Amino acid sequence: MDAQHDLLDVDHLLDDEERAIRDTARRFAQERLAPHVAEWFEAGTLPARDIAREMGQAGLLGMHLEGYGCAGVSSMAYGLASTELEAVDSGLRSLFSVQGSLAMYSIHAYGSEAQKEQWLPGMAAGTYVGAFGLTEPDHGSNPKGMRTRARNDGGDWILSGSKMWITNGSVADVVVVWAQTDEGVRGFVVPTDTPGFAATDIKQKMSMRASVTSELSLDDVRLPHDAVLPGAQGLRGPLGALNEARFGILFGATGAARSCVETALEYAQSRIQFDRPIAGFQLTQQKLADMSLEHGKALLLAVHLGRLKEAGRLSHAQVSAGKLNNTRVAIEIARTARTVLGANGVSGEYPIMRHANNLESVLTYEGTAEIHTLTIGRALTGISAFI
Incomplete structure (x- = not known):
């Protein structure tokens, strides 16, 4: 800003x-x-x-x-x-x-x-596009339940299963696919031109429409023995990557929030009702003040967590706190900003409704609000409430 x-x-x-x-x-x-x-x-x-x-x-x-x-x-x-x-x-x-x-x-x-x-x-x-295949049609928040499997066959790996809601899926050159093996969950580097791999775009999305989202199908995809990621065994691998992406989300959500605040501020100063800009009315100023305050607090939290990460002190629970708080704040700011614009707030001429729709997905993906709440609860109490 x-x-x-x-x-x-x-x-x-x-x-x-x-x-x-x-x-x-x-x-x-x-x-x-x-x-x-x-x-x-x-x-x-x-x-x-x-x-x-x-x-x-x-x-x-x-x-x-x-x-x-x-x-x-x-x-x-x-x-x-x-x-x-x-x-x-x-x-x-x-x-x-x-x-x-x-x-x-x-x-x-x-x-x-x-x-x-x-x-x-x-x-x-950017000459190769990548994707990340973890979420499945029946297993989102519980990756332990994944059904995609990889089995050894004469020194090769054969992968079978499906993945859902995969960003970049149909345009990717390579996908990191996570699958159950006899040794636990392992990651595999899968070139998308491998026979048996297919990606189908998901249609009729009301959110994240400026994004490629796909379902992946792995039908006895045969890979060489060295396709497996040697440094990842168990769920620590994919969860470690997700933590990196969640860090980006807790910053990113503040950008969507900022766009909504700036749009509402500009609109309120130029929109004339009752012979004066609506920015001069008390109820509008309350909305503008509240949105600016909440955005500023979310950005301060992001910067603080960024400093902790650089110092090697950022925990999973702190990432969850940032992702949970900042996505919640951003979606509430989008909803409030829409009211400042009135009916114009739903027009594609302004970015607010697009941000609001997108943030519904951001609130959910890479850990739902419920999952991050329970992660924080476990850090506070020492008791897991996941099961």
Whole structure:
């Protein structure tokens, strides 16, 4: 936000490099993406591969990873870039997050050197698009129940099963697929041109329409023995990647919130009713004050958690607190901002209803509000209430 609207002067807490990276991401998002996103959302399409290449050229993909063509910037800088992309649209931030913090992170953190060299440089450049296959049609919040299986066959692996709600699925060159094995849950690097792999786009979405969302089918997909990620065994692998992506979400949600606040402020100052701008009415000012305050608090929380992450002190429960709080705040801000615009708030001419619809998904994916609530409860009490 500009100085007038940065009520709590959060910008002061950032260093020069962080501001520079944020501003670069903001220019890219506003100049290359913002002019087209309403059209993409209305049409329910996204030129994902073209956008991935542009993100790669801008140095955004896997930006917080080291080596293999990745920029190696700080966690804070990655979070601020997430904010700027989601200020345009949550679907665009999802493309960025799934590529960098799920698919690339999994290969970077758990993969062999050969896997890293084969995939990461192209993914950082955006010439390869990645996806992350964990959620299944019947198992979302409980990944232990996954039915996708991988079995050994003459030294090869054979994968069978299905995955649901997979961002980038039908445009991906490679998918990190998680499956049950005799050794527990393992991750597999699956090129999408492998026989038996298929991806079908999910239609009739009312949310995240400027995003490619797919169902994956694995019908006896045969992979070589070295397709498995050697550094990940059990659910710690996929959950570790999800924690990286959730960190991006807790920043990203503040971007959607900021867009709604700025839109409401601008509209209220120009909309004339009863011969004066509606910004001059007390009830409108209350809404503007409350939204700005809640956005500022959410951004302060994100910055604090970013500093903890850089210090190596960020816990899973703290990530859950950030994701739960900031998505809740963002969706409430979107709903309130819509009331400032009245009927115009539902028009695609303004971003508010698009953000509100998207945030319904952001509230749910990568850990529902209920799951993050129970994660916090377990951290507070030492008692698990998941089962």
